[in-house]
């Protein structure tokens with residue numbers, strides 16, 4: 001870090017002068033060095049232990065020197081001009097908005113203050129600028145505007161004329177801005193300088209929040225330098241400050257920084273949880289910048305946990321909506337959202353779209369003079385998967401040419417990785433292995449950037465296998481597995497299973513090879529990763545060929561055709577590297593119960609023990625495994641409550657089971673795995689083993705926090721009654737409905753498209769209306785349109801409107817329901833019935849906010865928030881080709897599921913009482929519900945949901961004069 005040479009004005013006297021009255025320890029802390037280092041700087045040249053500062057520290061010292069900053073306050077207190085009382089009185093309330101993420105209010109009030117001419121002292125003006133710049137940086141992610149706002153005050157801060165408290169704020173913000181994700185601003189030496197100046201002032205006053213800002217700036221610097229160890233050091237200094245921070249915005253900013261650090265440390269599960277918590281916390285506060293950022297990071301994390309691509313796309317969509325709503329500039333989180341989106345599209349084999357997304361993000365990268373490394377992995381994968389190797393090489397060259405200040409060395413390592421991947425794809429496995437090994441070594445030198453290290457370990461395993469270096473391949477495989485134990489990722493584990501399959505095949509163990517690859521294929525299929533599943537199937541066909549399977553050629557040509565159809569490259573034939581002859585083909589395993597022995601459990605057990613899977617993925621995996629083991633049987637998984645009541649989690653509940661086993665998930669949940677259909681003799685024993693293993697896997701998933709994206713838990717206690725008043729007639733007694741109602745309230749200021757799903761009669765229309773009532777559009781129209789009720793041929797006109805004479809029978813102009821809802825909310829019920837030919841038009845409207853009425857030449861702009869509902873499985877309609885996939889994703893921005901009434905029995909009595917009250921004629925006393933009636937109501941399964949309940953109550957009150965008590969007899973609930 002420091003050497004004897006290069007004194008350049010930083011000799012012992014200068015250091016001692018700069019240190020002034022401070023202790024060596026305090027001065028060392030300022031500069032991030034040890035007190036011993038400071039002591040050595042102060043030794044005369046001839047002392048053997050003497051050292052001179054160099055590099056970053058020398059630069060920081062020089063900046064201190066040039067800025068005239070001495071550790072003691074540089075202006076006498078008398079020179080500093082304090083704020084006038086009226087200035088403070090006007091400024092403080094504006095600045096308080098910033099702590100609550102009330103950016104618009106803060107902006108308006110600060111600008112009004114500026115225009116009023118009240119602020120006359122330099123301190124007041126500087127503080128106003130700090131406020132504005134803060135909201136630009138932390139409210140909108142716009143570091144450049146923030147910098148322009150703050151710049152005129154930086155010199156004033158150095159001159160020592162501003163009040164100390166204001167000067168501190170200027171330095172803290174300046175440190176942040178120089179630590180911005182923007183290559184034009186990023187400047188480590190300046191960050192250090194401003195941190196040092198602020199620290200000098202903090203020597204005589206305590207301000208935990210400023211201290212916290214300084215630590216965040218340092219952490220960001222470490223991150224953008226790409227130095228993992230420095231990140232860890234800075235986090236160690238930031239985390240202890242969190243308890244003393246009361247400012248809610250700052251708390252979230254710290255949490256966001258800590259979540260990042262958790263990912264870098266490889267604590268991926270913790271990071272997932274943190275990103276989700278920050279996104280939820282930000283959403284609750286209306287802090288869209290952090291909400292958008294964390295949703296984008298969450299999408300990335302969930303992809304690593306092998307979530308379905310649809311889930312990641314939906315998170316990205318939500319991130320974009322939040323960013324749009326918060327008027328954020330495109331920056332770092334835009335790039336991350338794009339990366340997650342591209343990876344999800346890649347898994348769906350939508351390569352052209354993935355590339356378009358990456359191109360757009362790349363444009364932002366260029367605009368920000370930012371490192372392209374964050375887009376490198378999806379870029380490389382697109383190149384490899386689609387076989388466009390020349391482009392891949394050009395991309396590698398672009399990475400290598402990057403010479404900006406941000407993560408420069410790391411970007412160089414990524415360039416090498418890209419070259420290695422191109423070698424691998426082009427059939428030069430030896431060179432690939434060497435390059436990937438060299439990348440690993442460089443990464444280690446840089447402090448071990450874990451993401452790149454993981455890619456290197458996984459793909460070098462493949463390269464060694466392709467090169468026929470089986471022993472080296474095994475070593476790599478072991479190292480990669482150890483790494484994944486620490487930094488779990490279901491996607492990487494599945495890829496590694498595939499590569500292990502290759503190694504096994506080459507080692508002459510084809511059956512085990514097949515099992516590994518089938519396990520890998522199972523994970524990819526389940527996770528909806530179509531492109532990796534296609535690749536894996538091809539490799540399985542190659543293994544079959546190696547085994548001499550007569551059907552292998554047919555399998556190979558089928559998989560090649562599929563790969564071509566998807567626009568993918570045909571993977572290299574790794575079996576060419578076979579070093580010794582294989583035994584004759586193993587006879588195909590006999591079908592039926594005989595196969596069910598220990599051997600048959602290898603693949604299922606592999607599939608259930610993939611590291612990093614989330615709860616619902618595991619549940620589905622369990623059912624997939626059971627289906628595979630017992631052909632012709634259909635499995636189901638249920639959750640049992642303390643009364644033994646079952647709720648279906650997956651599978652079908654219609655028929656009684658043939659056999660079932662119960663098991664726990666180690667975290668308080670009881671589950672039941674049942675099978676319908678003929679079981680082999682040892683079927684029950686197998687079900688028991690599978691369920692036990694799943695129990696452990698679910699426990700790990702729960703403990704590690706691989707949770708799905710669930711609606712935030714409600715914590716709404718005292719605001720409940722307020723909500724009741726806001727939504728009269730909306731009954732929510734169960735925790736599920738309370739949570740749902742709280743979620744609706746959070747959507748109030750958003751324009752995001754909402755899709756409400758749930759069984760018929762569960763209350764979807766009521767939810768749609770509630771979204772409107774709670775929204776800022778409640779004074780504008782609410783228009784409901786039932787897509788199932790309009791004849792096909794009139795559909796388009798009804799929806800988009802028409803001009804008189806546009807078609808026969810159009811005798812007058814018709815605005816269409818979309819325009820009728822202008823400024824308000826349009827509810828499209830039964831959206832699954834939307835005719836296919838109208839779907840592209842609706843999509844265009846959702847994307848652009850424009851409609852083309854029939855017979856109109858120009859589009860009409862409309863501002864409408866769309867809420868849709870369906871009781872059908874739209875995903876299934878997409879698979880059947882009856883619903884467009886793009887529209888499907890566009891509608892899934894905010895999905896809301898209304899649970900069926902049988903899942904929220906706490907609502908039954910509350911709803912029944914509500915309907916009794918509602919249906920009692922005015923002026924009469926509503927009847928009571930007798931105990932037998934209540935028992936009957938609670939016991940009924942309510943297949944027709946709330947509508948059925950309402951009908952039952954209505955019927956019971958329809959005959960004759962109202963009794964004082966309604967009994968079970970009057971209810972006549974259908975059995």
Ligand SMILES: Nc1ncnc2c1ncn2[C@@H]1O[C@H](COP(=O)(O)OP(=O)(O)OP(=O)(O)O)[C@@H](O)[C@H]1O
Nearest residue numbers: 729730731759760761762763764765766871946947
């Ligand atoms: N939480 C609730 N509080 C009060 N009334 C409710 C609630 N949920 C549903 N209802 C009532 O139940 C009936 C059915 O609800 P709604 O029409 O919203 O169901 P839906 O899910 O849209 O049905 P469909 O799929 O058949 O269109 C309505 O009369 C509605 O007012």
